[in-house]
Amino acid sequence: MWRQHRYKIALTLLLLQAALVLAFQLGEVKPWASIDWLDILGEGIVLLVALCWLTLIVTSRPAGHITEWLYYGSLLLVCSFTLDLLDEFLRYPAHLRTMSWLESLPAPLGMLALTYGLVGWHREQRIINRQLQGRELFLRDHRLLDPLTQLYGLDYLYAVLKREIELHREQQQPLSLLMLGIDQFSAFNRQHGMAAGDQYLVQLAELLSSQLRSSDVLCRYAGDRFVVLLVNTRQREADIMAQHLQQQLTLLDSSEQQLSLSITSQQVNHAEAATVLARAEQQLLAVKRKSQAYQLQPD
Numbered sequence: 001m002w003r004q005h006r007y008k009i010a011l012t013l014l015l016l017q018a019a020l021v022l023a024f025q026l027g028e029v030k031p032w033a034s035i036d037w038l039d040i041l042g043e044g045i046v047l048l049v050a051l052c053w054l055t056l057i058v059t060s061r062p063a064g065h066i067t068e069w070l071y072y073g074s075l076l077l078v079c080s081f082t083l084d085l086l087d088e089f090l091r092y093p094a095h096l097r098t099m100s101w102l103e104s105l106p107a108p109l110g111m112l113a114l115t116y117g118l119v120g121w122h123r124e125q126r127i128i129n130r131q132l133q134g135r136e137l138f139l140r141d142h143r144l145l146d147p148l149t150q151l152y153g154l155d156y157l158y159a160v161l162k163r164e165i166e167l168h169r170e171q172q173q174p175l176s177l178l179m180l181g182i183d184q185f186s187a188f189n190r191q192h193g194m195a196a197g198d199q200y201l202v203q204l205a206e207l208l209s210s211q212l213r214s215s216d217v218l219c220r221y222a223g224d225r226f227v228v229l230l231v232n233t234r235q236r237e238a239d240i241m242a243q244h245l246q247q248q249l250t251l252l253d254s255s256e257q258q259l260s261l262s263i264t265s266q267q268v269n270h271a272e273a274a275t276v277l278a279r280a281e282q283q284l285l286a287v288k289r290k291s292q293a294y295q296l297q298p299d
């Protein structure tokens with residue numbers, strides 16, 4: 001957090017230092033008796049509150065343009081309030097208007113920037129709330145879980161895919177989908193028994209879950225096929241993820257037999273959920289046919 005905002009923190013310290021230097025250069029210290037301590041108390045509290053806002057923004061917000069507006073708005077307020085407070089200790093020559101402009105101008109500008117940032121924050125929060133409400137609703141529904149792998153099944157996938165397509169369309173963000181199928185799983189079952197097949201499916205589900213980001217959605221699509229929904233992911237990144245998952249499969253090198261995965265990837269644009277899944281199935285079938293044809297080819 002401190003690293004991503006380090007330039008902002010440095011700028012804040014630099015500006016406060018510049019304000020101090022300028023004020024002491026231009027003004028002269030007031031006699032002790034003429035200092036109004038009540039004013040200092042009020043202005044000091046206002047400055048502390050503005051500094052608290054600045055700290056809260058830097059510590060709680062991710063980098064981005066809304067954070068920039070909130071930060072620069074608060075920084076202008078901090079500068080204005082600092083000069084206001086210094087004014088209580090220093091007297092500036094009557095002909096010098098610079099300090100009075102520097103005291104009064106940044107405050108309204110800061111308020112405007114802060115308000116613009118707050119409107120952006122409000123909009124952003126509404127979108128996040130909508131997403132969270134939808135996700136929470138699904139997560140609470142345990143009926144949608146596959147009893148063997150504890151992954152979500154087809155019903156969940158359909159619902160979540162429909163919703164993610166809408167959200168990604170609204171926000172103009174890429175969404176990709178992987179479909180994975182175990183090769184020759186029926187032969188494995190025949191050779192080693194259904195229990196060994198079940199165990200392999202559970203291990204595979206665990207392995208896949210461990211390799212994905214928390215925002216991605218992994219579902220058991222049917223039998224020996226899985227679907228991964230990769231949010232904010234373009235086709236090229238989805239292909240890299242597909243290769244990575246395939247490589248990770250060697251970790252499941254079961255004592256009985258090494259199985260392989262066929263994987264397809266597609267970037268979901270504006271298609272319907274059913275069309276996306278049908279396309280994935282066709283692609284998977286084509287990949288499997290191709291790899292089986294390669295295996296059958298004589299050397």
Ligand SMILES: Nc1nc2c(ncn2[C@@H]2O[C@H](COP(=O)(O)OP(=O)(O)OP(=O)(O)O)[C@@H](O)[C@H]2O)c(=O)[nH]1
Binds near residue numbers: 194223
């Ligand atoms: N052990 C076990 N096997 C399952 C489960 N669900 C589906 N299967 C098996 O998965 C196999 C899927 O068979 P196919 O669709 O022909 O696929 P495949 O044998 O992998 O052949 P290709 O797709 O051509 O590579 C079937 O034998 C199913 O019995 C399950 O929950 N546990």
